[in-house]
Amino acid sequence: MVFSAVLNSTEIICNRVFTGIEGNLNVTLQVWDIGGQTIGGKMLDKYIYGAQGVLLVYDITNSQSFENLEDWLNMVRKANEESDTQPAISLIGNKIDLEHMRTVKMEKHQRFCQENGLISQFVSAKTGDSVFLCFQRLAAEVLGIKLNKAEMEQSQHVVKADIVNYSQECVARAVNPPRSSMCVIQ
Numbered sequence: 001m002v003f004s005a006v007l008n009s010t011e012i013i014c015n016r017v018f019t020g021i022e023g024n025l026n027v028t029l030q031v032w033d034i035g036g037q038t039i040g041g042k043m044l045d046k047y048i049y050g051a052q053g054v055l056l057v058y059d060i061t062n063s064q065s066f067e068n069l070e071d072w073l074n075m076v077r078k079a080n081e082e083s084d085t086q087p088a089i090s091l092i093g094n095k096i097d098l099e100h101m102r103t104v105k106m107e108k109h110q111r112f113c114q115e116n117g118l119i120s121q122f123v124s125a126k127t128g129d130s131v132f133l134c135f136q137r138l139a140a141e142v143l144g145i146k147l148n149k150a151e152m153e154q155s156q157h158v159v160k161a162d163i164v165n166y167s168q169e170c171v172a173r174a175v176n177p178p179r180s181s182m183c184v185i186q
């Protein structure tokens with residue numbers, strides 16, 4: 001995944017100077033998911049050139065997906081060779097809901113991050129665990145903002161909501177209409 005932050009720099013400077021609270025900053029990210037393409041793909045460097053941030057995502061239960069990372073990292077660096085700045089890069093270990101099936105050791109992940117100056121993160125795309133946080137951390141890095149512990153913890157958790165089956169709900173309401181008016185927040 002690659003993203004480019006689309007933002008208004010004046011707004012950012014004002015926010016930082018006047019409030020000092022980075023959490024108040026709104027950043028729009030333009031994200032391309034290029035994982036499905038082969039590494040030798042002709043168009044790849046066009047997506048990657050000039051990107052401000054890159055999420056290198058692998059599957060913690062699949063060692064091969066980790067082994068491929070070095071090539072992807074080299075490709076990202078090479079594609080941006082002539083760019084003024086290199087993108088901020090995060091290493092994302094996905095599928096932490098399957099921790100019991102982990103084949104890529106945590107130390108391996110951490111070493112790769114240290115050796116290559118990457119932000120380290122573990123997520124579950126399935127449960128949503130830490131997904132928001134991984135975008136937030138990368139955006140913060142691009143903007144030169146340091147997130148505090150509270151901000152990171154707040155973004156880590158998934159807010160769970162029941163899935164409503166609307167067709168059944170409608171039938172139930174038609175049969176038993178509510179006596180008082182009700183406000184539904186979705």
Ligand SMILES: Nc1nc2c(ncn2[C@@H]2O[C@H](COP(=O)(O)OP(=O)(O)OP(=O)(O)O)[C@@H](O)[C@H]2O)c(=O)[nH]1
Nearest residue numbers: 034035036037094095096097098123124125126127
């Ligand atoms: N348990 C679990 N399964 C996941 C998670 N993320 C993806 N999957 C499953 O892994 C499989 C592959 O997911 P994709 O989203 O197609 O993976 P991908 O790497 O983006 O695929 P490409 O873009 O084609 O490279 C699917 O069956 C997903 O349901 C996760 O966090 N936990």
